[in-house]
Amino acid sequence: MPAFETLAVHAGVHPDPETGAVMTPIYQTSTYAQRAPGDHRGYEYSRTDNPTRTPLQRCLAALEGARHGLVFSSGLAAIDAVLNLLSEGDHVVAGDDLYGGTRRIFTQVAARRGLSFSFVPAQDAQRVADAIQPATRLIWVETPTNPMLNLVDLRTIAEIGRSRGILTGVDNTFASPYYQRPIDLGLDIVMHSMTKYINGHSDVVMGCLMLNDDDTYGRLKFLQNAIGAVPAPMDCFLALRGIKTLALRMQRHGENAARVAAWLESHPKVERVLYPGLPSHPQHALAARQMSGSGGMITFFVKGGLDEARRFLSAVEMIALAESLGGVESLIEHPAIMTHASVPPEVRREIGVHDNLIRLSVGIESVDDIVTDLERAFASI
Numbered sequence: 001m002p003a004f005e006t007l008a009v010h011a012g013v014h015p016d017p018e019t020g021a022v023m024t025p026i027y028q029t030s031t032y033a034q035r036a037p038g039d040h041r042g043y044e045y046s047r048t049d050n051p052t053r054t055p056l057q058r059c060l061a062a063l064e065g066a067r068h069g070l071v072f073s074s075g076l077a078a079i080d081a082v083l084n085l086l087s088e089g090d091h092v093v094a095g096d097d098l099y100g101g102t103r104r105i106f107t108q109v110a111a112r113r114g115l116s117f118s119f120v121p122a123q124d125a126q127r128v129a130d131a132i133q134p135a136t137r138l139i140w141v142e143t144p145t146n147p148m149l150n151l152v153d154l155r156t157i158a159e160i161g162r163s164r165g166i167l168t169g170v171d172n173t174f175a176s177p178y179y180q181r182p183i184d185l186g187l188d189i190v191m192h193s194m195t196k197y198i199n200g201h202s203d204v205v206m207g208c209l210m211l212n213d214d215d216t217y218g219r220l221k222f223l224q225n226a227i228g229a230v231p232a233p234m235d236c237f238l239a240l241r242g243i244k245t246l247a248l249r250m251q252r253h254g255e256n257a258a259r260v261a262a263w264l265e266s267h268p269k270v271e272r273v274l275y276p277g278l279p280s281h282p283q284h285a286l287a288a289r290q291m292s293g294s295g296g297m298i299t300f301f302v303k304g305g306l307d308e309a310r311r312f313l314s315a316v317e318m319i320a321l322a323e324s325l326g327g328v329e330s331l332i333e334h335p336a337i338m339t340h341a342s343v344p345p346e347v348r349r350e351i352g353v354h355d356n357l358i359r360l361s362v363g364i365e366s367v368d369d370i371v372t373d374l375e376r377a378f379a380s381i
């Protein structure tokens with residue numbers, strides 16, 4: 001099996017048989033000519049399949065070490081497909097510290113279709129096991145979590161699911177397949193918001209699911225077509241292009257984040273830093289066991305409250321104050337007001353999303369310039 005760096009460049013893609021074009025063409029077409037009714041070359045209609053999408057799906061599967069890959073028009077559309085594997089009356093055990101939109105689709109969309117959810121602190125795997133009911137059909141976790149950077153022990157979660165015949169799924173967006181490969185650890189389904197690290201250039205919204213089981217794949221492939229939340233050919237082209245540098249980008253994100261995290265930890269205006277690569281992280285040992293690096297996301301508490309956080313965030317210059325993460329450029333945001341505003345205030349308090357909490361997506365710029373910009377912002381408080 002070629003190395004990750006090689007797969008990122010080559011997996012799933014071949015020179016175009018007709019022209020020799022080395023890069024996958026953008027097949028900007030909705031339909032395909034058939035020789036006779038039903039006699040086609042594998043492509044009938046672009047909701048079902050598209051030749052720019054197919055190599056992307058194969059490449060993603062290779063990067064996660066999975067047999068199958070499917071892409072969707074957003075990360076949430078990918079999660080919606082997983083939820084559509086379930087039926088009215090089914091129960092889901094989910095981590096309580098999830099991307100805000102994930103919690104929203106669970107509680108405000110899927111709950112209305114008759115699914116029920118138990119949210120537990122999944123960093124304690126025993127709490128996950130204890131929340132299982134006879135109707136539980138899915139365990140859904142995120143690791144590292146957004147924004148608290150808690151880790152979930154994936155081997156243990158996989159074992160809990162396997163021993164009880166419950167499907168397990170993980171949102172691997174924060175780690176990317178470069179730093180964490182949940183299929184190897186026994187998880188059934190891996191999901192990504194490709195909008196973040198996988199595409200990596202903040203110019204596409206897309207999601208994906210990777211898995212081994214042929215039967216579940218068949219059902220998800222059916223749902224991809226039946227629901228129709230598929231990405232456009234141009235976006236698939238951009239994602240394929242972004243993926244070619246995934247290994248290089250993740251390496252740099254990781255190096256920069258490690259330096260920024262250590263710098264923040266020693267800063268007099270910082271109360272606490274959460275980064276799995278720091279020895280002070282409560283699950284530092286688990287990070288070393290299940291991840292090959294800690295990634296580019298850092299969460300920290302500034303000393304003070306909302307006022308200090310606001311002033312700090314308004315003073316950065318190079319780093320954009322924006323939602324999202326995982327792009328080549330550094331981004332910073334205030335979870336309580338921005339990404340996690342849809343999470344009820346009492347839940348935010350419970351999981352620790354306080355008003356002095358700041359989330360930083362460390363880009364691939366010069367780390368010195370990132371630190372300079374942060375130092376300038378600290379000077380304003």
Ligand SMILES: *Cc1c(COP(=O)(O)O)cnc(C)c1O
Nearest residue numbers: 074075076099146173193195206
């Ligand atoms: C952004 C994000 C999502 C949602 O993905 P979209 O592409 O925005 O639909 C899900 N999980 C995590 C961890 C995310 O960061």
